[in-house]
Every structure is written in C-alpha cells, then in structure tokens.
Amino acid sequence: MNGRMTRRGFGLLATAAAVSAAAGRGVAQAPAGEPIRIGFSMPLSGALAGNGRPALLAQQVWAEDINARGGLLGRSVKLVFYDDQSNGANVPGIYTKLLDVDKVDLVISSYGTALIAPAMPVIIRRGMAFVSLLGSSTNEMFKYGGTANISPVGRRMNVDFAKGFFEIARGLNPTPATLSIAGLDSDFSNRAMESARWQAREHGIRVVYDRAYPPSTVDFSPIVRAIRSAAPDLVFFASYPPDSVGLLKAAGELKLTAKMLGGGMVGPQVTAIKAQLGAQLNNLVCWDVYAPEPTMTFPGTAAFLDRYRAAAEAKGAETLGLYAPPLAYAQMQVLEQAVTRAGSLDQAAIGAALHREAFPTIIGELRFDQTGEWVEERNIYIQYQGVTGNDLAQFKQPGTQVILYPPQYRSGQLRPGFPAA
Structure with missing residues (x-):
C-alpha cells in the first residue's frame, strides 16, 4: 500500500x-x-x-x-x-x-x-x-x-479497586454502617484491602474487623467466627482461589450473614470453583473482569x-x-x-x-498511560444470581453473573443479603 x-x-x-x-x-x-x-x-x-x-x-x-x-x-x-x-x-x-x-x-x-x-x-x-x-x-x-x-x-488500585463494591452498597436500605475486612497477606490482596479502608472512610462506614491472614492459613473458621461476632453490615474479602473457597465454605458452615458479602475475591471466576460451589455463590458480590452480559x-x-x-x-x-x-x-x-x-x-x-x-x-x-496502566480503570462488580446446581452451562448465559458496577455496564439489580434467601 x-x-x-x-x-x-x-x-x-x-x-x-x-x-x-x-x-x-x-x-x-x-x-x-x-x-x-x-x-x-x-x-x-x-x-x-x-x-x-x-x-x-x-x-x-x-x-x-x-x-x-x-x-x-x-x-x-x-x-x-x-x-x-x-x-x-x-x-x-x-x-x-x-x-x-x-x-x-x-x-x-x-x-x-x-x-x-x-x-x-x-x-x-x-x-x-x-x-x-x-x-x-x-x-x-x-x-x-x-x-x-x-x-x-x-x-x-489502592483507592479505586473497591469503589464499585461501596457504590453498590449505597443502594441498600438502610444504608450500611459497619464493615469487616479480611484478606490474604500478599501484594494484590493488601492493595485491595487498602482500597476498602479508603472507600469506607469516604462513605462514613466504620470498620469493626480488619485482618490480613498468612498464605499458610488453611482453617478460616476463626476468621469467620470473629466476623460473625462483629456482626457487620458489609463483609469485604480480598483472597486468592484456595482461600476464597475456604472463606465461603466457612461462611456457609458457620452461617455468616451480611447485607452484602464478597469484594476482591479471586477464585469464583475460576471454572472449577464455580462448579464446586454452585448455588453457594448466589448473592455473592464479587470483583471480576468480564461477564457474558448483553451490556x-x-x-x-x-x-x-x-x-x-x-x-x-x-x-x-x-x-x-x-x-x-x-x-x-x-x-x-x-x-x-x-x-x-x-x-x-x-x-x-x-x-x-x-x-x-x-x-x-x-x-x-x-489505552495505556506512561506507567503502562489503563487510562480508565474498569473494575467490574458482579452478583451471582439464580445459580442452580453445578452445571457450568448456566454461566455461559446472561443473568447468572449480573453486572452491578460500573453504571455503563450495569445489567441488573442488586439482590440484598448474603446468603441468598
């Protein structure tokens, strides 16, 4: 040419x-x-x-x-x-x-x-x-x-990562007043937790529990018991795949409830973990990068x-x-x-x-800035809704991973409460 x-x-x-x-x-x-x-x-x-x-x-x-x-x-x-x-x-x-x-x-x-x-x-x-x-x-x-x-x-990341979680929580009635934070002691999770603390201050939400656990942690029951005792409105986890499973299983076994639970969890996005947890994912509000929604x-x-x-x-x-x-x-x-x-x-x-x-x-x-990061961040938060059984085909369809944030990609409404009723 x-x-x-x-x-x-x-x-x-x-x-x-x-x-x-x-x-x-x-x-x-x-x-x-x-x-x-x-x-x-x-x-x-x-x-x-x-x-x-x-x-x-x-x-x-x-x-x-x-x-x-x-x-x-x-x-x-x-x-x-x-x-x-x-x-x-x-x-x-x-x-x-x-x-x-x-x-x-x-x-x-x-x-x-x-x-x-x-x-x-x-x-x-x-x-x-x-x-x-x-x-x-x-x-x-x-x-x-x-x-x-x-x-x-x-x-x-230490400011914006958790923004979507807290923007979604603003729609709860009554407005949430307390928050528990728990996450893996690693670079990604520590930045996610720092963002949750920053956003909590911005929204006037009091942190009632805040802990980073070591990578060697295999029993998450003490963490979940402590969070349950604090009775927070919101629970923000910042975890990697093995501990995401451990935290959600402990939450189910110990009947941890909250107006909204999830946050910066890496794990529910993984196919094998979706199949493993199935309907236990319902109402989880979780960070993600892509969802098969029409928006x-x-x-x-x-x-x-x-x-x-x-x-x-x-x-x-x-x-x-x-x-x-x-x-x-x-x-x-x-x-x-x-x-x-x-x-x-x-x-x-x-x-x-x-x-x-x-x-x-x-x-x-x-488009990338001079540090190599996206000029416009695009952290999306989805909520798992209507998950039945462990069939993976349901996750290929719209409506199972509903996008709640950011507004330009929103594809549904928040279902309050965790676990799902």
Whole structure:
C-alpha cells in the first residue's frame, strides 16, 4: 500500500484484524523465515494454575490465528514457555533462560502480580518491551517506560479497586454502617484491602474487623467466627482461589450473614470453583473482569469464546473462558499491534508504541498511560444470581453473573443479603 495511513484507517484495520483473529479466519501469504519467538512463564501447576492454564490456551489460540493470517512482520510466531509453578522465586531464572539460552525475540508476563514483579528486574536490565497480564500496579515501584498491563485495576488500585463494591452498597436500605475486612497477606490482596479502608472512610462506614491472614492459613473458621461476632453490615474479602473457597465454605458452615458479602475475591471466576460451589455463590458480590452480559459485548469477544471453547473441549481443559482467557488474548493483540506499529523487533520502538495510540481488542479499546496502566480503570462488580446446581452451562448465559458496577455496564439489580434467601 502506497502513502501514509491515517490513524483512523489504522484503527479500522486493527479492529478488523482483531475480529478476524478471534474468529480464526482470513487468507494471507504464508509466513517466511525464522519464527518470531515469544517467551514467558505461566503457572501451569500450583495455586494459580486454575487461571494460568486457561490463559496459556488463549495465547495458543492467538498464535494459531496470527499464523493463519500471515504471521507477525511476515514471520510465523512461536510461543516458548515454562511452568513457574505459581512460585515467584522461579520467575527470574526462567526469564534469564528465555533471553540468554532460548534467545527469544519478545517477552510477555506470567499471570498475576506475584509472578510479574519478580520478572521486572530482568526485563528492565535487558531493555525489553513487556506486556503483562492481570498485575496490580506492578510497575509503580519500577516506573519502567516499556510496559503495558492488561488489567482493569488502573493506576490507583489502592483507592479505586473497591469503589464499585461501596457504590453498590449505597443502594441498600438502610444504608450500611459497619464493615469487616479480611484478606490474604500478599501484594494484590493488601492493595485491595487498602482500597476498602479508603472507600469506607469516604462513605462514613466504620470498620469493626480488619485482618490480613498468612498464605499458610488453611482453617478460616476463626476468621469467620470473629466476623460473625462483629456482626457487620458489609463483609469485604480480598483472597486468592484456595482461600476464597475456604472463606465461603466457612461462611456457609458457620452461617455468616451480611447485607452484602464478597469484594476482591479471586477464585469464583475460576471454572472449577464455580462448579464446586454452585448455588453457594448466589448473592455473592464479587470483583471480576468480564461477564457474558448483553451490556459488555465487544467486537470479536463471542468469536474468540467460540474458538477458545472448541480448543478447550478438544484438550479437556476448562471450557468457560470468562476470566483470564479474554484478557490473555488481548495481551497478545496489544503486543501484535505494538510490534506492527514499530515495524520491527526493536524493543525501544515497541515499548514506545505501547503508549501512543489506543488498541482495539476483544475486551474493548485499551489505552495505556506512561506507567503502562489503563487510562480508565474498569473494575467490574458482579452478583451471582439464580445459580442452580453445578452445571457450568448456566454461566455461559446472561443473568447468572449480573453486572452491578460500573453504571455503563450495569445489567441488573442488586439482590440484598448474603446468603441468598
């Protein structure tokens, strides 16, 4: 094509490419030369594997899609990855091996803050562009200019993360006056709890219980008993998958009640946990990143989910794909577009491209600030409603994970009280 393409023209082409890639369609010239190697670690075992394995499958779907469309810069792409076992201590060695031994051309992150932060010193030292997945303001301490983070939490997680939970609670009658907070002593959860404290002050709500528990905790009964004794109107948990299950099971066994319960829980989004808890999820108000509601449809999302679910069924993997997979595919779309805009594998050029223009993706148009966070945070809070039994098919349909916040995506009304009547 001769001449200079306008920004509008580029955006339209990028959107078309995003939709085409998600659908796995398109006829293109076969890639030539050596493949472009993209290296990363991923939790394929350990506590975070329930999100890591689906994320990897989404990335593999993207690799198939882009190779079917002619590759990246006219070359095929190849994913080079290792299991970090959900252990941050393994991460620096993996990225050193990827760069020194495997000689990868590009790098992306593992899943989650605990596995992104340990990679950052290696990435910065080598001057690599870096697109990360579901970190929580990981770059705040590093202030590295060559990164973009695929996570809706935004730059002010310690303020904004819990905002939706408290905005929803404002609609309760009478207005809630007391709050209990409990969460895992880890970076993500501590930031979530800090946000809950900040929002409680803003809304004039008194905190009657506040505790961070160690990662070794397996018995959550003492925490739930203490919260029950405090009799709060609101309960805000900030937890990772294993402890989310433990907290909800303890809440059920000890008959913990509240006007609203949930918060920053990572776990209910995981397919296996949805199947395990079933109707126990009803009325839980929980942070999330995507829900299959009619208010949250973007070009390419449905086509991607069809592709992902077919691949997951063939491999015997988790088949919902509603949490990490859409964001993992968007992670690869952002990397693809940044490389294309840079026109080469020059890391400085790719890093600069991450901050110049918007990126059309299957989770909507994304724009990153100079820290690599979304210019506009998009923490959504959903409520599980009408869950019956343990059939996963119900979670693919609208109305089961009703979006209550933010207002532009709201798809239903709050059902007060936990547990569900």
